[in-house]
Amino acid sequence: MSEEELNLNCPFPINKYPTVQMAHGGGGRLMNQLLDELIIPVLGDEELERRHDGAVLDIPGDRIAYTTDSYVVDPLFFSGGNIGTLAVNGTVNDLAMCGAEPKFITTSFILEEGFPIKDLQKIINSIKEASEQAGVQIVSGDTKVVQQGRGDGIYINTSGVGHLEKNVSIGPEKLEPGDALIVSGDVGRHGMAVMADREGLEFETDICSDCAPLNEPVRKLLGAGIEVHFLRDLTRGGLASAANEAADQAGLGLEILEANIPVHPQVKSSCEILGFDPLYVASEGCMIIAVDETEAEEVVELLSQFSTCRRATRIGRVVKEHPGRVELTGVIGATRVLEMLSGEQLPRIC
Amino acid sequence: MSEEELNLNCPFPINKYPTVQMAHGGGGRLMNQLLDELIIPVLGDEELERRHDGAVLDIPGDRIAYTTDSYVVDPLFFSGGNIGTLAVNGTVNDLAMCGAEPKFITTSFILEEGFPIKDLQKIINSIKEASEQAGVQIVSGDTKVVQQGRGDGIYINTSGVGHLEKNVSIGPEKLEPGDALIVSGDVGRHGMAVMADREGLEFETDICSDCAPLNEPVRKLLGAGIEVHFLRDLTRGGLASAANEAADQAGLGLEILEANIPVHPQVKSSCEILGFDPLYVASEGCMIIAVDETEAEEVVELLSQFSTCRRATRIGRVVKEHPGRVELTGVIGATRVLEMLSGEQLPRIC
Numbered sequence: 001m002s003e004e005e006l007n008l009n010c011p012f013p014i015n016k017y018p019t020v021q022m023a024h025g026g027g028g029r030l031m032n033q034l035l036d037e038l039i040i041p042v043l044g045d046e047e048l049e050r051r052h053d054g055a056v057l058d059i060p061g062d063r064i065a066y067t068t069d070s071y072v073v074d075p076l077f078f079s080g081g082n083i084g085t086l087a088v089n090g091t092v093n094d095l096a097m098c099g100a101e102p103k104f105i106t107t108s109f110i111l112e113e114g115f116p117i118k119d120l121q122k123i124i125n126s127i128k129e130a131s132e133q134a135g136v137q138i139v140s141g142d143t144k145v146v147q148q149g150r151g152d153g154i155y156i157n158t159s160g161v162g163h164l165e166k167n168v169s170i171g172p173e174k175l176e177p178g179d180a181l182i183v184s185g186d187v188g189r190h191g192m193a194v195m196a197d198r199e200g201l202e203f204e205t206d207i208c209s210d211c212a213p214l215n216e217p218v219r220k221l222l223g224a225g226i227e228v229h230f231l232r233d234l235t236r237g238g239l240a241s242a243a244n245e246a247a248d249q250a251g252l253g254l255e256i257l258e259a260n261i262p263v264h265p266q267v268k269s270s271c272e273i274l275g276f277d278p279l280y281v282a283s284e285g286c287m288i289i290a291v292d293e294t295e296a297e298e299v300v301e302l303l304s305q306f307s308t309c310r311r312a313t314r315i316g317r318v319v320k321e322h323p324g325r326v327e328l329t330g331v332i333g334a335t336r337v338l339e340m341l342s343g344e345q346l347p348r349i350c
Numbered sequence: 351m352s353e354e355e356l357n358l359n360c361p362f363p364i365n366k367y368p369t370v371q372m373a374h375g376g377g378g379r380l381m382n383q384l385l386d387e388l389i390i391p392v393l394g395d396e397e398l399e400r401r402h403d404g405a406v407l408d409i410p411g412d413r414i415a416y417t418t419d420s421y422v423v424d425p426l427f428f429s430g431g432n433i434g435t436l437a438v439n440g441t442v443n444d445l446a447m448c449g450a451e452p453k454f455i456t457t458s459f460i461l462e463e464g465f466p467i468k469d470l471q472k473i474i475n476s477i478k479e480a481s482e483q484a485g486v487q488i489v490s491g492d493t494k495v496v497q498q499g500r501g502d503g504i505y506i507n508t509s510g511v512g513h514l515e516k517n518v519s520i521g522p523e524k525l526e527p528g529d530a531l532i533v534s535g536d537v538g539r540h541g542m543a544v545m546a547d548r549e550g551l552e553f554e555t556d557i558c559s560d561c562a563p564l565n566e567p568v569r570k571l572l573g574a575g576i577e578v579h580f581l582r583d584l585t586r587g588g589l590a591s592a593a594n595e596a597a598d599q600a601g602l603g604l605e606i607l608e609a610n611i612p613v614h615p616q617v618k619s620s621c622e623i624l625g626f627d628p629l630y631v632a633s634e635g636c637m638i639i640a641v642d643e644t645e646a647e648e649v650v651e652l653l654s655q656f657s658t659c660r661r662a663t664r665i666g667r668v669v670k671e672h673p674g675r676v677e678l679t680g681v682i683g684a685t686r687v688l689e690m691l692s693g694e695q696l697p698r699i700c
Binding site for chain 2: 055
C-alpha cells in the first residue's frame with residue numbers, strides 16, 4: 001500500500017503525530033483517538049467497538065481452554081511475520097494444543113514513546129490478518145505507553161479463550177508406553193529466521209519463520225476421531241524442551257530418531273555456522289503429537305494435507321524405560337540423552 | 351518475614367541469582383526453576399501446576415465476561431499496594447463492571463534483566479493475596495525477560511474471565527434520563543498516592559492508594575435485586591473520563607454536583623499544590639454507578655456496608671439534554687462543561 005493510500009484509508013492524523021506520545025496511553029482524548037482511528041477500525045470487532053471494561057460473550061458448553069503469552073520478539077519484523085502475527089498465532093496454538101477451538105483473543109500493547117505510528121499500523125494489520133486466518137475474534141484490549149528507554153518499540157500480550165468439547169482430554173498424563181511421536185513439520189525455522197534478521201547473517205539465507213495457526217490441523221485430527229494423547233507446540237526451547245517436559249510430566253521415557261526429524265537444509269547450515277542445535281531452536285507453527293501406535297500413519301496422512309504440516313513425520317515413541325528422560329538415537333546409531341535446554345540459547349525469540 | 355525465613359521457605363537459590371537473568375525467560379532449565387521454585391509454589395493453583403499450554407476450565411452457563419490489561423505503574427511499590435495488587439484488582443474490577451463474577455485470572459510477566467528476585471517475590475506474594483481476597487483462581491501465565499534498558503523492572507499483564515448470569519445486562523446503552531449517578535468512594539486516591547511516592551513530595555502526606563476489589567459490592571447490589579444500568583471504575587482519566595465515556599456512548603447528558611463528589615482532604619491539597627484536578631486523577635477501588643432514581647438511596651446504603659465503599663455518595667443524574675456532554679455544577683453554583691481528559695496528566699499510573 002502506498003503512503004498516500006495509507007493516509008486515505010486511515011483518518012488518524014499520522015502527520016501530526018508520526019510517533020507514539022506518552023498521552024497515547026493516558027486514558028484521555030489522544031488515547032481515544034488512537035483507538036478510534038487506528039486500532040478499532042482495523043480490528044473492527046463488535047465487542048471491541050463497545051469500548052467496554054470487559055467483553056460479554058456467548059460461549060457454548062461449560063468447558064473452556066484459557067491461555068496467555070507476552071511477546072517481546074526482537075526484531076519486531078522478521079522474515080515470515082512480525083510481532084503481531086506471532087502474538088495471535090502463539091495464543092491460537094496454545095489453545096489448539098489443549099484440543100480447543102480458539103474463539104476469542106485479547107490484545108494488549110505496551111508501546112514505547114517514539115515508536116513509529118506506521119509500524120504500529122503494520123502490526124495492527126497483521127494482527128487482523130492472523131486473527132481472520134485463525135478464525136478468532138479480538139474482543140478486548142488495552143494500550144499503555146512507557147517512556148523512551150523503558151521499552152523496546154512494542155510488547156504485545158495476547159490471551160485467548162477456546163471452546164472445548166466434553167470428550168476431549170489431551171495432556172502428558174494421557175501418554176502411554178508404545179505411543180507414536182509425530183512432528184507436524186520441520187523444526188527450528190522461526191528461531192533461525194529471527195536470528196538471521198537480527199544478526200544480519202553474512203551468508204545467503206532466505207529462511208522464513210514457520211509462524212502459522214495450527215488449530216485447523218488439530219481440528220482435522222479430532223474430527224477424524226483420532227484419540228490424541230498429547231500435543232505441544234515447539235516454541236521456546238524447541239523440540240528438546242517440549243519432549244523433556246512431556247517425559248517429565250508423564251513420568252515416562254521418550255525415544256527419538258534424530259534422522260527422522262525434519263530440518264530445513266538452510267536451518268541446518270545456519271545452525272552449524274552459529275553453533276546451535278536445531279532441536280533447541282523455536283518453531284511457531286510446528287507441534288509434537290502423541291497417539292496410539294495404530295493411529296500414527298493416519299495422523300501423518302491427515303496432517304500432510306495442510307501446507308503448514310506437509311513435512312509431518314513420525315520421529316519416535318513413548319517407552320516405560322528411563323522415565324523422565326528423552327533418548328535420541330543419532331544418525332550413526334549412537335544413543336544419547338537429549339537434555340532440557342539449560343541457559344539461554346536465543347533470547348527474545350517470541 | 352526475615353531474610354532467613356525467606357530463604358528457608360523458598361528453595362529458589364536466591365543467593366546464586368539475586369537478580370533476573372536473560373535465561374530466566376529462555377524456556378529452559380533456569381526458567382523452569384523460576385517457575386517451580388518461586389512462582390508456582392506461591393500462586394499454587396492446580397491448573398497452574400499442570401504447566402500446560404492453556405488451562406482447561408469448567409465454567410457454568412454459556413455467558414462469560416472477558417478482559418485484559420497491562421500494568422506499567424511507576425514506581426512498582428507505592429503506598430497501599432504494588433504492581434501485583436494493582437494487576438489483580440484492575441482485572442477483577444473490569445469483570446465486576448460487567449456485572450460478572452470474576453473466576454479466572456492469567457498473569458504474564460515481562461521482566462527486565464537485573465530485576466531483584468526479592469522484589470519479584472514480594473510482587474508474586476501480593477498477587478497471591480489479592481487473588482485470594484477477590485476469590486479468583488490464577489490459572490495460566492507466562493514469563494519473558496528483556497535486556498537491561500529495554501524494560502522497567504517488571505511489567506505485568508493480567509487477563510480475566512468471569513461468569514455472567516443470563517439476566518445481567520449493564521452498559522452505557524442502558525442509561526436512561528432520570529437515572530441517579532453514585533460514586534462508591536472518594537476519588538483520585540490511587541493517582542495521588544503513586545505521584546507522592548514517585549516524586550517524593552516534600553509536604554507531609556500519607557495518602558494511600560484505594561486499590562481494592564469491587565466485585566463483592568457489585569455482587570451485593572445485584573443480589574439485592576438492584577437493576578444496575580451502568581458501572582465503570584474510575585481508573586485512567588478519573589471520574590471525568592468515565593463520565594464522558596458514559597455520556598458519549600449513551601448519547602445522553604450527565605449532570606454532576608461538584609460539592610457532592612467525595613475527595614480526601616489530602617488528595618485535594620496535593621492536587622492543589624501540583625495543579626491537578628482530582629476529577630481527572632485515577633482511582634483503583636472506586637466506581638460510578640447508574641440506577642433508576644428510586645433505587646439510589648438503597649444503593650448508597652448497601653455500598654456503605656463495605657469498608658471500600660463507605661463514602662458512597664449520590665453525585666448527579668442522567669438527562670436527555672446536552673447529549674454526549676457532562677455538566678458540572680461547581681460549589682458556588684456556576685455550571686461548566688467537564689471535558690474529557692486531553693493530553694497526559696499522570697503517566698504510568700497503572
